[in-house]
Amino acid sequence: MQFEKIVVNPRATEAVRRVEQRANRLLRGVDRALARVALGGRKAPYDDLTYEFLGGPADSMRKKHYDKSLRLLWKAETHAPQLGFQDASAEERQLREMALRAMSDEERGAVTRLSAPEFKRMLDREYTLREKQAVVAVLSAIGHGEAYAWLVSAQLLAEVKSTGARSALTMQVLEEAKHFLVLRELILAFEVEVPRLSAPEYLMLERVIKARGVEKLFGMNVLVEGIALGLFGMMSHLPGLEILRLFHLDESRHTGLPSNYFREFPLGEKAARSRRAQLSRMSMVVPAVLLIPTLEADLAELGIDAADFGGAVIRKITTLAQRNGFTLAAPIETLLGFVDKLLNQYCSYSRPNHKPRAFTQQETTKGVRELAVEGEVFLGKKAFEGAESIAAE
Numbered sequence: 001m002q003f004e005k006i007v008v009n010p011r012a013t014e015a016v017r018r019v020e021q022r023a024n025r026l027l028r029g030v031d032r033a034l035a036r037v038a039l040g041g042r043k044a045p046y047d048d049l050t051y052e053f054l055g056g057p058a059d060s061m062r063k064k065h066y067d068k069s070l071r072l073l074w075k076a077e078t079h080a081p082q083l084g085f086q087d088a089s090a091e092e093r094q095l096r097e098m099a100l101r102a103m104s105d106e107e108r109g110a111v112t113r114l115s116a117p118e119f120k121r122m123l124d125r126e127y128t129l130r131e132k133q134a135v136v137a138v139l140s141a142i143g144h145g146e147a148y149a150w151l152v153s154a155q156l157l158a159e160v161k162s163t164g165a166r167s168a169l170t171m172q173v174l175e176e177a178k179h180f181l182v183l184r185e186l187i188l189a190f191e192v193e194v195p196r197l198s199a200p201e202y203l204m205l206e207r208v209i210k211a212r213g214v215e216k217l218f219g220m221n222v223l224v225e226g227i228a229l230g231l232f233g234m235m236s237h238l239p240g241l242e243i244l245r246l247f248h249l250d251e252s253r254h255t256g257l258p259s260n261y262f263r264e265f266p267l268g269e270k271a272a273r274s275r276r277a278q279l280s281r282m283s284m285v286v287p288a289v290l291l292i293p294t295l296e297a298d299l300a301e302l303g304i305d306a307a308d309f310g311g312a313v314i315r316k317i318t319t320l321a322q323r324n325g326f327t328l329a330a331p332i333e334t335l336l337g338f339v340d341k342l343l344n345q346y347c348s349y350s351r352p353n354h355k356p357r358a359f360t361q362q363e364t365t366k367g368v369r370e371l372a373v374e375g376e377v378f379l380g381k382k383a384f385e386g387a388e389s390i391a392a393e
Helices: 010-036 059-071 090-101 105-111 116-126 129-156 163-188 199-209 215-235 244-264 269-273 275-301 306-323 332-350 368-379 387-392
Strands: none
Touching: 059 163, 059 244, 129 163, 129 199, 129 215, 129 275, 163 244, 199 215, 199 275, 215 244, 215 275, 215 306, 215 368, 244 306, 244 368, 269 275, 275 306, 275 332, 306 332, 306 368
8 A cells, every 4th residue: 555655853753652652651650659658640541552451361251251251142132133233243143144045844833932022922811811920920039130230240340460361341231231131031021020139139249349359259259149040940941931041141151250250360379268258249149048038928929939049049159159269158068058057947937837957958940051151160070071052052
């Protein structure tokens, strides 16, 4: 390419360069001095000299979260066109139409999605009014949580180090936005009143958003995402809720983010075991336990034992906490035993002829794909080889 070059005065160019260098040194020197005496200084944790955020590139995290999230970024228009989203590209729509044309009538009928009116009629056929209210009550509990997840994941961008970790959190912000919006439309399609946050959930989510620093990773990616993983895995087999399998896959990656992050930037013994941090974590977990009774009537309407669900989720949350180095106020075995005792005491009052059992050893996630995904999350890849390939089929 040919350019018409502009002639400039080289002496002027050199003078500007020298002034800029001096001003740059002065500004950075002042900021370093202010930072040393804790009076401010540079706020952005960004190293413009290396073109990286503080902490370095952390490319392994980028590949595990950012690249993978983009590959697995599902489109609501493709998977749930009845909700009215238009987020698929022209190429994606064209590929789908070509695939449909190549199918037999039977194959096409198996994959064709319902329109919005057809979807609502299907919900009316599959659920009574009370069952629809129960589904909405349970889904809205996590729907409100997705709103907080959106906010907290955005806040975490300022707390993590490295370009890779920030790219991972950026993808989570994007996915939380999608979860909130798509889940909201799915819930509204049931055409029943959406309940507000219950008191225990309100308390839990407020504690999470007010947590300091990377403790937000515990509150969001261990606690809230652990609950979401359990709920989506439990509900995705119900009529009209198949799209929750895609939410479930996203949440599995979110729960793995702290482990990958602390592998690059260890939490540290003091941060992991400080009494203040342990109490902060327990102040988030306790409301989660109290949330179980508030969901009991609605889950019961859907044939789901709330105590089984709550016990399974608490087991998974404590497992994630241990794997990520978040020490709790007591050993896991003690905490699980205490939760079993509380749930059995509650059930002895709420249910006739209740027989005590270990609720924290139950499993409420349904479906081979969902169990394979959770097996990878909680037991490691060796226990469930190929979980992702199974889930992607």
